[in-house]
Amino acid sequence: MTRGTELRNHQRDLYYFRVRLTVAGSVALSLFLVLLARFIYLQIIQHDHYQTLAEQNRISIVPIAPNRGLILDRNGVALAHNFTAFTLELTPSKLPHLEQTIDQLSTLIEITPKDRKRFKKLMEESHNFESLPIRTRLNDVEIARFAANRYRFPGVEIKARLFRHYPQGEITSHVVGYIGRINDADLERLDASGDLANYRGSDFIGRTGLEQSYEKALHGTAGFEEVETDASGRAVRTLSRTPPVSGDNLTLHLDLKLQQVAEKAFGNFRGALVAIDPKTGGVLAFVSKPGFDTNLFVDGIDSQNWDMLNNSPDKPLVNRAIHGQYPPGSTFKPFMALAGLELKKRAPDYAIYDPGYYSLPGSSHRYRDWKAGGHGYVDLHKSLVVSCDTYYYGLAVELGIDNIFNFISHFGFGKKTGIDIDGESTGVLPSVEWKMKRFKQKWYTGDTVSVGIGQGYDLATPLQLAVATATLADNGTQMRPHLVGQIQDAKTGVITPIPPEAVSTLPVKPENLAMVRSAMIDVMRPGGTAAHAGMGAPYAIAGKTGTAQVVGMKRGEKYVASQVEERHRDHALFIAYAPADDPKIAVAVLVENGGHGGSTAAPIARAVFDYYLLGKLPAGPVTTPAAEAAEHD
Numbered sequence: 001m002t003r004g005t006e007l008r009n010h011q012r013d014l015y016y017f018r019v020r021l022t023v024a025g026s027v028a029l030s031l032f033l034v035l036l037a038r039f040i041y042l043q044i045i046q047h048d049h050y051q052t053l054a055e056q057n058r059i060s061i062v063p064i065a066p067n068r069g070l071i072l073d074r075n076g077v078a079l080a081h082n083f084t085a086f087t088l089e090l091t092p093s094k095l096p097h098l099e100q101t102i103d104q105l106s107t108l109i110e111i112t113p114k115d116r117k118r119f120k121k122l123m124e125e126s127h128n129f130e131s132l133p134i135r136t137r138l139n140d141v142e143i144a145r146f147a148a149n150r151y152r153f154p155g156v157e158i159k160a161r162l163f164r165h166y167p168q169g170e171i172t173s174h175v176v177g178y179i180g181r182i183n184d185a186d187l188e189r190l191d192a193s194g195d196l197a198n199y200r201g202s203d204f205i206g207r208t209g210l211e212q213s214y215e216k217a218l219h220g221t222a223g224f225e226e227v228e229t230d231a232s233g234r235a236v237r238t239l240s241r242t243p244p245v246s247g248d249n250l251t252l253h254l255d256l257k258l259q260q261v262a263e264k265a266f267g268n269f270r271g272a273l274v275a276i277d278p279k280t281g282g283v284l285a286f287v288s289k290p291g292f293d294t295n296l297f298v299d300g301i302d303s304q305n306w307d308m309l310n311n312s313p314d315k316p317l318v319n320r321a322i323h324g325q326y327p328p329g330s331t332f333k334p335f336m337a338l339a340g341l342e343l344k345k346r347a348p349d350y351a352i353y354d355p356g357y358y359s360l361p362g363s364s365h366r367y368r369d370w371k372a373g374g375h376g377y378v379d380l381h382k383s384l385v386v387s388c389d390t391y392y393y394g395l396a397v398e399l400g401i402d403n404i405f406n407f408i409s410h411f412g413f414g415k416k417t418g419i420d421i422d423g424e425s426t427g428v429l430p431s432v433e434w435k436m437k438r439f440k441q442k443w444y445t446g447d448t449v450s451v452g453i454g455q456g457y458d459l460a461t462p463l464q465l466a467v468a469t470a471t472l473a474d475n476g477t478q479m480r481p482h483l484v485g486q487i488q489d490a491k492t493g494v495i496t497p498i499p500p501e502a503v504s505t506l507p508v509k510p511e512n513l514a515m516v517r518s519a520m521i522d523v524m525r526p527g528g529t530a531a532h533a534g535m536g537a538p539y540a541i542a543g544k545t546g547t548a549q550v551v552g553m554k555r556g557e558k559y560v561a562s563q564v565e566e567r568h569r570d571h572a573l574f575i576a577y578a579p580a581d582d583p584k585i586a587v588a589v590l591v592e593n594g595g596h597g598g599s600t601a602a603p604i605a606r607a608v609f610d611y612y613l614l615g616k617l618p619a620g621p622v623t624t625p626a627a628e629a630a631e632h633d
Helices: 010-045 047-058 098-105 113-125 140-148 169-176 184-193 209-213 215-219 256-266 303-310 329-342 380-385 389-399 401-411 432-439 445-451 462-473 510-523 597-614 625-629
Strands: 059-064 078-090 132-135 156-165 179-181 204-206 223-229 235-242 249-252 271-276 283-289 351-354 376-379 477-479 484-488 495-497 502-505 542-548 571-578 585-591
Touching: 010 047, 078 098, 078 140, 078 169, 113 132, 113 303, 140 156, 169 209, 169 256, 169 283, 204 209, 204 215, 209 215, 256 271, 256 283, 256 597, 271 462, 271 597, 329 380, 329 389, 329 401, 329 462, 329 510, 329 542, 329 571, 329 597, 351 389, 376 380, 380 389, 380 510, 389 401, 389 445, 401 432, 401 445, 401 462, 462 477, 462 510, 462 571, 462 585, 510 542, 542 597, 571 597, 585 597
Parallel strands: none
Antiparallel strands: 059 223, 078 132, 078 156, 179 204, 223 235, 249 484, 271 283, 271 585, 351 376, 477 502, 484 495, 542 571, 571 585
């Protein structure tokens, strides 16, 4: 042994070895315990959670959109129904070169500039991850051509979709309305109402008309499929299926043939017509001219057609029947006459002398009658038959504006009627309080004079005029107007009628009502302002003509229609019901810039009456401008 060389301490080496072994064993055991704990957590405690995730990776829930309910007229004629068609769809988020892809697709399937514009509009309104149609209603050849080249276009697919179709197009556009693609605002509203889950898989929602107001009934209940998928996400098989429930079917009071008759009678005039059953409030015809082709909105309207409709001076998108507000003109006079009788400001035999004008006491200003030189002595009956303005100027002043407001509001003027579509205007039935609130001005007696003949601040919708006329026909009982007559449950087939609803009943004396109604019958006879329209009718009509001024004339200036630009000419109005002894239909007609009610609006109502009561069809437009020289209102 060499000096300085130390002997190894085996005892100490063994000790350190055992320490290292213990530490390593402890670490290994700790790691094992951690792994064991994690294993227990994942396999036992979180078992249900991860089993669900695994199932979700294996099983996809695919929503199934329901068939939208049908909209039918009273005779079962379809006004809105569905059909299935194939669409070529793109998912923008999966297409890094979108325009290039569209260009390549156009070599296989025709894609027009209009299709591209519509697609661009849909992209602006939709989420980037949604598939959007660029072409709809593909034919078999186009489908086969794409199928053969499918591998070249990831992110592009052909889908079978349900489409809404409006077979009557423009004729029922403002009644039925149309559907549009669901946007972010719709999603927020559906989420807030708790209906969002029911719209999974659906692309469309009601936008206007009955499609909008009866959306919940028409939409139906969404279904779903559980589909097993492979690792690449492709469907392998369907595990279960919960079928969707179609939306309910709506049957309207509206008679399509009557609607067509009214549309034809209007010819090229703009305007509106509403026909109501006085006893039920059922809307028999609902016309707003011009209308528009609602089918343009089904696939998403292109910018060219949208600009054409939105910027047209004829305003086809405006629902004139419920949204248009017009001075009622002389159609206001029957209600004024009844107010005069009921409030004891006029007796049936009381007469005034009409020199052709009216002046307020102490004023030199003259409110002119429509007839130069006046009508001579005029009682209440004659005032309606010849439509004497002077009579109603004086009556309005004697009644006072608040009495006029309180009485005539019972006929539905100045408030919404509550019809079952949205977009209704309130019109204006003025009062002292209304003017102060609206203009911060006091009411003047001169304001009351104009109200007496349905001018000045007076505004009414054609629907309000129809409801007021029906109320007059039904002895003072106002029924809520209703388009939908019954709803059929799509699941059970059970039909539920919508019962008539009386809004109010005005306690008028039968003799006063008979006085006004008698005068309205004579309006349609020789000497009355609508004699031409009433000629030869085998049933009695009670009516009242009206003319509403569009542009005010300067003092002393005479109105000559031929010298006034067409859109500044007077509106023509007419209200009526028939048969007068047992009313079955009440009508209000407004013809924009049509001139006189007796010659332009009244013949349209006569055509509607003839078809509804006799089944007689008009040969064409029925307005008779040549009669203007003989009749006025």
